Amino acid sequence: MRKSTLCLAVTGVLSALFLAMLVHARVQERTAALRRQPSAELVKRLGLTDLCLFTEARYTRHPAMADRHAAFQDHPMALDHFPSGSLLAPPAFPSPHAPPPPAVPEHP
C-alpha cells in the first residue's frame, strides 16, 4: 500500500471522528436540557444563587453573595482565587494572639 493512501486514510478517520464529535456535542446539548431539569427546578424553588463548585470558603461557595471578597476570611490557609492571593502571604498559624496550646503529657 502506498504511504499516501495510509496517511489519507488516517486523516480521513480522524476527520470523521472530529465530525462525530461535533454531532455528539450537538446531541448531548439537547439531552442536557432534560438532565439539567432537576437542578434548574431546585434553583428556582429554593432561590439558589450559586453553583456548589468550590466549598472551601464562604466567598468561593457563594461568590455572587459574598462580602466584598475578603481573602483568608475563613481559614489562614484557605486559598482565594484572586491575584493578590499569590502575592499576600497567609497570616501566621497559629495566630500570635491565640492562646498557647494545652501541654501534652509526657509519655511514661
Added chain:
Amino acid sequence: MRPPLQRYRNILDFALSSLLRRKGRNLALISVYTLVVFVIASLVFFVQALKHEAHELLVQAPDMVVQRMVAGRHDPVPLAQVEAIRSIRGVDEVQPRLWGYYYDPVFGGNLTVLATEDAALAPDAIWIGEGVARSMRVKEGDLIPLRGYDGQSTLFSIQKVLPETSELVSSDLVLMAPKDVRALFHFPEGLATDLAIQAGNPRELPTIAAKIVELYPDSRPILKSEILRTYEAVFDWRGGLMVVVLGSAVLSFIIFAWDKATGLSAEERKEIGVLKSLGWESADVLLLKFWEGTVISVTAFLTGVLLAYAHVFFFSASLFEHALKGWSVLFPHFRLSPALDGYQLTVLFFLTVLPYTAATLVPSWRAATVDPDAAMRS
C-alpha cells in the same frame, strides 16, 4: 487518477518517506504538539462547558437578592423590609431567605444550611445533598447530629437525599425547616439572611434596585445579571490561571517547533539540492515541505482535540479538575455537557496549524531558490 492529483500524491508519498527517515525526531514533535493542543483544548472545553452550565442553571435564580450591609459586611435583614419592598411598583414577589454555613469538624467541610417551607419536609427531618451523604457516609433514614450555637448537638433524621443529577447546585445543601435553622444558629426571629425578589419585567430591575437603595441606604441589591457575570469572571480567571501555568510549557514547545520548522539541517539542504539537480522545481520543493508541515500539524490538531473532548466529557476532566474546581473537601460529582464554541475551535486551529505550516515554508523557500550545486556543497 488525473495527472495533477497524481502529482500531489507522489509528492505526499515523498514527504512521508522524508518524515519517516527522521522518525524519532518527528514522532517526538507530533507527541509534544498533540500534548499542547490537548491541554489547551481541554481547558477551553472545560471552561466553556462550566460557563454554559452556570448560565443555564443560574438563569433560574431570583431576579434580585437584597442584602443588608453593616460595617462593610452583610448582616441579617429585618423582615419589616419585606412589605415595603413588595409595595415598590414592578416587584412581583419578595421571599425572605434564611441560610448560613455549618462547619463539620469531623470531615472538615463547610455545609450550606438553607431553610425551606416545603410541606413535604417532616418535622425534625432534613434533606441533604448527595455530597453531604457521601462525605458523612449516611443515607435516607439515618440520624445525624448537628452541633448548635450553644455546643449542644441536635439529632436530625435524613428524610431525603437530593437527586444526584442536581449535585452541581445541591451537593453541600442541608435543607431544614425555618424553626430548626433559627434554633441551630440562634438566629433571631424577625430577621432573614437576605431577600430574594422576583420582578415581572427584568428591564425594571435597575430602577427597582435604585428605589430599594433609596429606601434603605444600607442595602446591597445584587441583580441576576451580576450573578451571571460573576461566574463568567470566575471561570475566565481560573481558566486564565491555568493558561499562565501552562504558558511556559507552551512557550517551550513554540521554541522547539520554531527551531525544528525554520532551521533546515545540512542533510535537508543537501536533499533539496539533489532534488533540484534531478529536475524538481522550487514550487515542487515548497509543496513537499508544505505536505510535511501539514501532515504533522493536522494530525496533532485532530488527535489533540479528540483526546481533549474525551478527557473533558467522558472522563470529567480528571487531569486538572482539581486546579480549576478549587481545594474543596466536599467535592461535587457531575458530568459536564459539551458546549462547543465554533469560534474557539477555529481560533485553536489557526493558532496551532497555520503558524507551524507557514514556518516550515520560509526556510525551504530560501533553500529552494539557491543554486543546486551550492546547496549540495554546503
